[in-house]
Amino acid sequence: MSISSTPQGVSVSPRHVSFDVTEELKTLWHGNDAFRTAFFNALSLQFPDGEQHFIDAVRLYRDRIDDPKLSQEIRGFIGQEALHSREHKSYNEALKARSYDIHAIDERFRRHMKWVTRLSPSRRLAGTCGAEHYTAVLANAILRYPEWMEGATPTMKKLWRWHAIEETEHKSVAFDVYRECVGDDRLRRVVFLFVTYNFFKYTFLNTCSLLKTEGKLWSLRTWLGGINFLWGKPGILRSCLPEFLAYFRKDFHPWQQDNRALLADTLAELDRDYNATSIFRQEPDI
Numbered sequence: 001m002s003i004s005s006t007p008q009g010v011s012v013s014p015r016h017v018s019f020d021v022t023e024e025l026k027t028l029w030h031g032n033d034a035f036r037t038a039f040f041n042a043l044s045l046q047f048p049d050g051e052q053h054f055i056d057a058v059r060l061y062r063d064r065i066d067d068p069k070l071s072q073e074i075r076g077f078i079g080q081e082a083l084h085s086r087e088h089k090s091y092n093e094a095l096k097a098r099s100y101d102i103h104a105i106d107e108r109f110r111r112h113m114k115w116v117t118r119l120s121p122s123r124r125l126a127g128t129c130g131a132e133h134y135t136a137v138l139a140n141a142i143l144r145y146p147e148w149m150e151g152a153t154p155t156m157k158k159l160w161r162w163h164a165i166e167e168t169e170h171k172s173v174a175f176d177v178y179r180e181c182v183g184d185d186r187l188r189r190v191v192f193l194f195v196t197y198n199f200f201k202y203t204f205l206n207t208c209s210l211l212k213t214e215g216k217l218w219s220l221r222t223w224l225g226g227i228n229f230l231w232g233k234p235g236i237l238r239s240c241l242p243e244f245l246a247y248f249r250k251d252f253h254p255w256q257q258d259n260r261a262l263l264a265d266t267l268a269e270l271d272r273d274y275n276a277t278s279i280f281r282q283e284p285d286i
Helices: 034-059 068-098 102-116 121-144 154-169 173-181 185-213 220-231 236-248 260-277
Strands: none
Touching: 034 068, 034 102, 034 121, 034 173, 034 185, 034 220, 068 102, 068 154, 068 173, 102 185, 121 154, 121 173, 121 185, 121 236, 121 260, 154 260, 185 236, 220 236
């Protein structure tokens, strides 16, 4: 019996796409709203180094996996995350057009990641599972609640939707590797506390750094609008809170949030919109 829990009909395979967001990132691309733009940009700033760490953490265990289905999904996971890292490196580089000090922001996060790489392989993989849970829950919400991206430029909508689709497809790969090779449920949940602290810490610090450059760091109106966006209406963190906390359940598994139908509907909608040239069609992982 396969130890992979990725359900039938979900394929973990990279889409070899590229997005030119240079012009969008010269602007407040999310509806000309400083906070919303800064929040999503702050997430992007963590992705290149974070996703490379996810790849490295899973690679430490890939030789221990004999199940051909999970082995294939590990290859797909690495391919998807490598492409995400590449696209967000270009994304983050383009942010310099608004005079953001991307080097200083990167260095702050890299100091943290350098510390993370000194942890034991089991803790690194547990951290990857926790971080993948955050990205999977946020990805599900981006697909489920289109109002989150209301006002965003078309190319930015495409980029974030592509990322959300693939995060959903591979959301259980690292978890299945951890369950097979480590299996320490207490460690998984304890490490998640540290992941939670650092996820929100660096998202907040990055958002503040970007708002400072925009001259909006001390703007009460900007922060009230941001708090409403995160916790009021649409309340993107508030709506995700139950799913975030589900990770603490002893019997937790990523596919307990069964969003296969949402994923299929989203892909069908995108195929209708883009037809045979759809950038969201998968290509074989060679």
